[in-house]
Amino acid sequence: MPTKIVATINSTGRQAASFIRAASAVGWHVKAQIRSQDGLVAEELADLPNVEFIEGDLAGPERGRLLAGLFANVRIAFINTTHWGDEVAIGKACADAAKKAGVVHYIYSSMPDHSTFGNGWRALPMWATKFAIENYVRQIGIPATFVYTGIYNNNFTSLPYPLFQMELQDDGSFEWQAPFHPEDPLPWLDAEHDVGPALLQIFKMGPNHWKGQRVTLAFERLTPLQCCARFSRGLGRPVRYIHAPIDIKVTIPSGYREQLDILQEVLGEKRAPYFPSLEYPREGRSIWEGYRGIEEYAREVFPIEEYANGLRWMEEPPSVGGGDVLSEQGGDGADSEVGGSVQFMGSSRPITPSGINTPVRFSGAYAPRSHPEGLNDDFFVGSM
Numbered sequence: 001m002p003t004k005i006v007a008t009i010n011s012t013g014r015q016a017a018s019f020i021r022a023a024s025a026v027g028w029h030v031k032a033q034i035r036s037q038d039g040l041v042a043e044e045l046a047d048l049p050n051v052e053f054i055e056g057d058l059a060g061p062e063r064g065r066l067l068a069g070l071f072a073n074v075r076i077a078f079i080n081t082t083h084w085g086d087e088v089a090i091g092k093a094c095a096d097a098a099k100k101a102g103v104v105h106y107i108y109s110s111m112p113d114h115s116t117f118g119n120g121w122r123a124l125p126m127w128a129t130k131f132a133i134e135n136y137v138r139q140i141g142i143p144a145t146f147v148y149t150g151i152y153n154n155n156f157t158s159l160p161y162p163l164f165q166m167e168l169q170d171d172g173s174f175e176w177q178a179p180f181h182p183e184d185p186l187p188w189l190d191a192e193h194d195v196g197p198a199l200l201q202i203f204k205m206g207p208n209h210w211k212g213q214r215v216t217l218a219f220e221r222l223t224p225l226q227c228c229a230r231f232s233r234g235l236g237r238p239v240r241y242i243h244a245p246i247d248i249k250v251t252i253p254s255g256y257r258e259q260l261d262i263l264q265e266v267l268g269e270k271r272a273p274y275f276p277s278l279e280y281p282r283e284g285r286s287i288w289e290g291y292r293g294i295e296e297y298a299r300e301v302f303p304i305e306e307y308a309n310g311l312r313w314m315e316e317p318p319s320v321g322g323g324d325v326l327s328e329q330g331g332d333g334a335d336s337e338v339g340g341s342v343q344f345m346g347s348s349r350p351i352t353p354s355g356i357n358t359p360v361r362f363s364g365a366y367a368p369r370s371h372p373e374g375l376n377d378d379f380f381v382g383s384m
Contacts, residue, residue, distance in 0.1 A: 003050070004028045004029070005030075005031065005074050005076075006203070007074045008020060008077070011030075011033055012034055013080060014191040014192055015080045015149065017041055017192075018191060018194070018195040020045055021048065021196050022199070023200060024050045024051055029050045030052065031054055031070055032053055033054045033056070034055055035058075037053060054066060054069055058090045059085025063090070063093055068101075071098050074101060075104045075105070076104065079091070079108050080108075081094070081133060083255065091136065095133070095136060099141075103142060105206065105207040107145045107146075108134060108147070110130045110133070110148060111127035111131060112148070112275060112276060112278075121270060122266055124262050124266065125259055126255070138212070145207070145211065147216075148214055148216045148275060149191065150188050150217065150218030150220075150274070151164075151189065152190070152191040153189065153191070153297040154192055156176070156302060158174070158306060159311075162246050162249070162252060165177070165247070166231070170319075171320040172316065172319050172320055173239065173318060174231070175241075176228060176239065176241055178241075178246065178268075179246055179267070180243070181243065181271055182223060182225050184224075184273075186221075186222060186223065186224070186227070187216065187218030187274055187280050188222055188227065188293075189220075190293075193291070193297075197288045202215065214278060215283060215287070216278045216279060219293065220293050221280055224241045230295035231302075233298075234298025234299035236299075236318075237318045237320070
């Protein structure tokens with residue numbers, strides 16, 4: 001039986017790279033568009049069996065030729081557009097080329113447009129472009145499924161990136177400052193670990209099962225307090241949530257600053273749901289049961305990714321004491337835990353200390369090497 005041939009774009013990104021690893025592992029042939037073969041992730045993917053690179057920039061004049069070659073002899077495709085270039089134009093061109101090539105199952109990674117819900121919410125610009133592409137894919141009639149990915153566990157870093165900095169304190173504890181209300185649930189996903197297997201299963205179930213549907217890839221429904229509690233348990237260190245405006249400490253592109261400003265207003269001040277009208281985490285778990293939760297991520301992967309970024313805090317025990325473990329409160333029934341509540345320092349500094357005093361140990365768990373996008377001036381993290 002001939003192997004399946006699948007096309008991807010932006011193939012060194014977290015979503016596409018995760019899928020390529022899974023597809024290669026089961027013997028599928030992957031035609032992977034990349035802008036350049038330079039970088040650690042491209043080197044890693046090049047070493048995998050069954051991976052063929054289509055090198056070139058979809059934002060440039062060679063787009064038509066690249067897409068024709070990418071979709072030749074392809075019947076299934078996973079497309080995750082990014083903010084480089086005219087994202088809507090690239091998204092439409094990909095859909096047109098896939099339809100012309102006869103693709104029979106087209107999975108597009110989309111996001112919601114909050115302005116369409118009639119509640120006075122503004123559209124987050126980097127999400128609205130994806131929603132516009134989704135609508136175009138629907139209009140041209142290609143058999144498609146639309147995946148909506150939650151917040152990446154992998155967004156967290158102690159480096160000074162805005163919104164998801166897990167800032168190391170002098171006593172060895174961590175603080176996460178964000179505008180999300182402490183008790184509002186958020187969708188969580190380990191992009192490196194879980195996107196690939198989930199997409200593989202969606203493809204296996206086929207276009208007739210998923211045609212036209214939105215599938216939420218989020219495997220935990222946790223408030224910021226619950227997230228910090230689990231992160232604390234994983235690290236064996238106190239993790240405090242600070243409900244406060246986004247702290248921007250580094251230079252960021254103007255487009256990303258606008259995204260953060262509107263996110264702070266819509267999801268923070270107006271407390272709009274992250275995914276209005278979409279169900280999670282049961283849907284994602286029904287597709288892929290082996291997901292990696294935030295506690296496991298904090299214990300097994302976060303220290304390794306930090307080490308790869310040149311940080312060495314994990315080699316030193318924290319000076320702060322453990323104290324009693326405080327349990328989580330609230331959130332979805334699939335994730336909530338019984339009893340207790342999280343203490344607050346003042347009105348905006350919920351504290352979730354850990355009672356685990358054992359040091360963090362490297363377990364040999366796989367953690368991908370740092371992504372080359374992190375070296376670019378226009379880098380921003382994750383799905384946010």
